[in-house]
Amino acid sequence: MKILYFAWLREKIGVAEEEVSPPEEVETVGALIDWLRARGPGYQAALCNPKLVRCAIDQEFADADAKIMGAAEIALFPPVTGG
Amino acid sequence: MISRIVVGEADFDAGAELARLQGPGVGGIGTFIGLVRDDGGEIAALNLEHYPGMTERAVQKIIDQAVARWPLLACSVIHRVGRLLPGAQIVFVGAASAHREAALQASGFLIDWLKTSAPFWKREEFRAGGSAWVAAREGDDAAAAAWNE
Numbered sequence: 191m192k193i194l195y196f197a198w199l200r201e202k203i204g205v206a207e208e209e210v211s212p213p214e215e216v217e218t219v220g221a222l223i224d225w226l227r228a229r230g231p232g233y234q235a236a237l238c239n240p241k242l243v244r245c246a247i248d249q250e251f252a253d254a255d256a257k258i259m260g261a262a263e264i265a266l267f268p269p270v271t272g273g
Numbered sequence: 274m275i276s277r278i279v280v281g282e283a284d285f286d287a288g289a290e291l292a293r294l295q296g297p298g299v300g301g302i303g304t305f306i307g308l309v310r311d312d313g314g315e316i317a318a319l320n321l322e323h324y325p326g327m328t329e330r331a332v333q334k335i336i337d338q339a340v341a342r343w344p345l346l347a348c349s350v351i352h353r354v355g356r357l358l359p360g361a362q363i364v365f366v367g368a369a370s371a372h373r374e375a376a377l378q379a380s381g382f383l384i385d386w387l388k389t390s391a392p393f394w395k396r397e398e399f400r401a402g403g404s405a406w407v408a409a410r411e412g413d414d415a416a417a418a419a420w421n422e
Contacts, residue, residue: 197322197396268394270394272364272394273364
């Protein structure tokens with residue numbers, strides 16, 4: 191699946207998007223974040239506080255317990271600050 | 274119901290946007306225009322990033338909610354992205370209805386929900402050098418949530 195990162199998550203991780211293949215037991219957004227965090231110090235820095243990470247699955251906002259199976263595009267980003 | 278969503282770098286003409294909201298049956302138009310603050314001269318620029326593809330969908334959902342709550346005849350959301358200087362226009366929301374209450378309330382709802390439910394992020398560039406991402410404000414979440422109380 192494709193993962194997109196925005197704002198300071200992107201800056202800390204160092205890429206705007208990447209293809210990842212998490213193992214089957216990674217079923218939810220929360221589990222995906224935990225799995226990504228183990229990929230390196232940039233990921234750890236970006237994802238260490240789950241309260242500051244928001245998610246969208248296929249361009250719809252999703253909670254930490256949302257299932258990721260079948261998703262084509264998952265985006266992780268900080269709380270939004272538009273308007 | 275006519276709705277207009279524009280997300281892009283181009284500036285907007287608030288007068289022209291107001292004119293678009295006029296039409297048969299419209300008796301009042303409520304609007305909000307957001308500008309880049311200079312915070313006492315400290316801010317050199319504001320950089321606005323968004324999630325292309327999702328942004329328009331998220332804005333459409335907010336408009337759909339407003340339309341479900343108030344008898345609107347037309348509705349516009351213009352949101353700029355990119356690098357904006359102090360004083361620049363960032364956002365225009367407008368809601369047209371037969372009467373003022375729906376127009377004013379819907380425009381307030383639209384801006385409160387845009388701040389908390391559309392994928393935009395602001396980074397401030399400081400005149401003294403450096404930059405920082407703007408943190409989300411709890412007050413914004415509270416203002417959006419208050420519409421559902």
